[in-house]
Amino acid sequence: MALSLGIDIGGTFTDLVLHDPDGLRSGTLKVLTTHADPVLGILDGTRRLLADRGVPPAAVSRVVHATTLFTNALIERKGAVTALVTTAGFRDILQIGRERRYELYDLQLVPPAPLVPRELRLEVPERVKADGTVLQPLDAAALEAQVAEAVAMGAQSVAVLFLHSDLHPAHEAAAAALIKKRFPQVSVTASHAIVREVREYERGSTASANAYVAPLAERYLARLGAELTGLGIAGPLVLMLSNGGLTHLQEAQRAPVQLLESGPAAGGLAAAFLAGPEEARVLAFDLGGTTAKLCVVEHGEPEVVFGFEAARQARFIEGSGLPIRISTVDLIEIGAGGGSIARRDAIGLLKVGPDSAGSEPGPACYGRGGQAPTVTDANLLLGYLDPARFAGGELPLDRAAAEATVARLAEALGLAPQDVAWGIHDVATEAMAGAARTHLAERGRDAAEFTLVCTGGGGPVHGCHLARKLGIRRLIVPPEAGVASALGMLAAPPRVDRVATLGRRLKEWSAADLDAAFAALEAEAREVLALGGWQDAALAPERLVDARCVGQGAHMPVPLPPTPWPVADAALHGLVAEAFHRAYQARYSRPPPAVPIDLVHARVVLRGRRKATAPTPRLGTAAGTGPERREVRFEAGTMTASVFSRAALPAGFTAAGPALVQEAGSTLVVGPAGRFTVLDSGNILVELG
């Protein structure tokens, strides 16, 4: 049987997972990310993993890859020297932006710097009106001269942004073709080829980000593909997209901006995947050192939005980053993790985060010089963490250091240290609960219908308390899943998203024209998938329309009924209007006002079939000797909790809280009202009374 290899490059580690459908030769490996040349780490890890499992490279039928390299290039502003070609008169579009501040009271506010410096923002005579009239033809000679100058100044990549190219892309396409021909060494991104949506700043920002990472992506992906082939791996290299789907090498090189969030997308998929198909509604909860991430996954599909912000200037503040109009797993990220620092604020309240001690120096209890009290310090003092067995015993925790720093904060707040420790845990968890509550409410979802799937070092520690705050009754804690993301990717389906401006009222569209607009996008999407060798038969196209009431500024994606559509105009108008009403009612809990419907963009999502992949259960064999006991603080007060070692628990084992279940990378904290059961899959199910 064919094997799959998943590779996930993160900031610190590169995770590899080898999946054998028969289970016999499956295996995982974690290696350090080799920042100078990430391919080296991948190759080294791949060789070791295959050798370890006795698998010849030729037996690997495909390699699935996710990476944070491109996002990091944006954040650290370490991408290619990029030029931007615009319609004459509009070179400052990226710098002027939306003319808004992301923070109102900060008088010292600094806006994010544009990716393209002013000397590389070029203007070319050309102009097409919104109705398609060509006011001024593209001046090819001027374009060539301008680009030549930019190349002489070191430009390695060029983005082209002409007004109204979402409707009339001919000039942009011609300019891109000319640049490619005359300057073959330069990467070219035409804005309409990345995102065919109205709004020049957002489209330009997306195109520039693509241009900025394209040379890096082209080089890196080509080399990785070649090196894997060189190892003898016969299968293709496929890439994880930000939306949780897969794509092939050519599409990833053409539009790498689609891969910016591939790492987090893989994380969301992994949670759902590990929880198993019987969990229809999952709230994936990952708590790491600096952030908590939450993501809704329904029927195995992570929730997707059609735009996000990359490289935020002020972390967690909306509006401080670069708008990227690309479909992306809808992830809430909150500045509350194990390293988040607790402090007394200006008026004496207890605040936690978003400042983080990170891993260096880390929480005070790491004993590496960290002085500030963190969430991990609090969790230690509450009895949740075993100081001798933290990180599998490799990082003994310094309880005295945690006590000292929390005591200092307690004095500043006028509270007992134990109450402050509980307060830190509670405030951090409330930050996560608040974000989740708002996120779910905005989507008309009821938290009680979800299962919370807890991953990351802190997920199982905070999971039960978070669930209680949200009214969630079921939690799933997968076995320690250090390389879960890499595994989750293997089950992802191929996916292509395409968008185009519609820009007219529903009633102004004939059924034939509207159908044709979607059909054209579908044809484009099918072509992309065909290039990857994904067979047509496996594909299920989905049509959505960005719609609003005429006059509303915001639009929302509305899923449309399956094809074939009625050919009579009135019948199709009725269907679309009905879909809009349904979506509006679900989202805003009231029917839309009696105002005509405006169709903004057509969207097509084309998915291939997902691979049937199941994780290999990992279970203990016996409960071993009776559990230890430990004094643990909960909301209601201090209690004696049973302490179990997860590795020793067999399937079917069940016990009531208060209890702690320890494994190398985390501890599951079950409160007095909870009961946990080890499932056949190796997952632990916690039910809250």
Next chain:
Amino acid sequence: MALDPVTLELVWTRLISAVDEAAKAIVRTSFSTLSNEANDFACVLTDAAGHSLAQNTGSIPSFIGTLPATVRAVCAAVPPETMRPGDVYITNNPWIGTGHLNDISLVRPVFSGGRIVAFGATTSHVPDIGGRIRSTEARELFEEGFHIPPMRLLRDGAADASLITLLRTNVRTPDQTEGDVWAQVAALALIHDRVCQTLADHRLADLAAVAAEIFGRSEAEMRRRIAALPEGCWRHAMQTDGLEEPFTFQVAVTLRGGGVAVDFAGTSPQQPRALNCVLAYTTAMTAFAIKALLLPELPNNDGIFRAITVTAPEGCILNPRYPAAVGGRAATGHYVPPLIFGALAEVLPEKVRAAPGSPLWIMNLAGTDDRGRTFANVLFFNGGTGAGAAQDGVDAVSWPSNISATPVEIAERTAPVLVHRKALREGSGGAGRQAGGRGHETVVECEAADVAAVFVTERLRFAAPGLFGGEAGALGEVLIDGTPTDTRRQQTLQRGSIVTIRTPGGGGYGRKG
């Protein structure tokens, strides 16, 4: 029982996230560009006495303290003991609201255990309120649109049909204006639910103890920061474009005993034009400036502002008498923060900024396009901000409001205009050790006949001054077909008319060199 700092944090965060959630709902469903693109709305939760406990995080400075005042005015007009759960009250009176008729404010009592424990309040700039279209030429309030005194909109959840009919009859966009009122009603329901849930989760009977603690702690901290400054009285005056004659703005900021008293005596008298700024708006702008200087990190609440008193002689442009015309109050009120920065420059040289190229500029175009469809479009333009001690000013950005400019592609698809150019104005930021932010130049061609153009502009005659030897920013300019135009009067554009808009630069900071 005194509340501990952990419980307070948990409860207060929940209350703030309740108003933030309501705000998101308004952004998504409102018809007004000003609400959904410019955050020109606010959601507030007050205690049972009408003192602000939580205000949505992104709400623009114009609304600091205005909604709580509206709640108190509604309570004065309608005795709270006659209110019932499911009631919603409404007003757009500029003096007790937000300063002009275009903002409709709603108030809903939050009941718990059979009594009022809080009020939810929202305000939103509706797409149209009747009257003249955003013209500064109005001479009295009566020309500016439909005026709703504090009255009941919903009784036990049922709407007053007469009021709705009257409102619909008096505005140009009945469906959209009414739609935005319902968007606010939905937001208030959301606030009501979230507050009740928070009370239940924390086993609180009401918000009295929480409010007392938040107000007390916030007031103490604000007074502590004020007390850390040298006592004394600092004055500042400046002139602005005005009408036939320039306007004079004058302020005296007195720091004494942990309080700030701000008085605008000496400021020009009110005008028979829609440039008057009611005291509520003046107060909001003053509170914004002082909070941004001294306590920017703390969420807005009544306690912060108890240490600040604002006075202005009745009948001046910063405190006009009813029925003065007030529609363009931002063009006056936006001068207040730089005025206060000027006064406090010697006291807080590291914090203040040189004057910005604001107030906000507006161009309204209305007419009929070639296909016979009527249109009315609003375009916003921003100048650069002033420089600070350690940063240059920001280019072309909204300040102190937060209004996005309309994208060129959207403008051209919704009105018969062709934009030839939109670029930063080189050299428009005031020179200095730190340079002021640049304005931009936008060139718009009119593509229909007989289009009415109404402008709101400032700093065409008086530039944004620099600080500590920094130079002033460039003046703004508005040209029609190359000739400077009178932006205080409605202009008529013809097909092919070219309007050139050059927004002002911000002032520089410190001597250059």
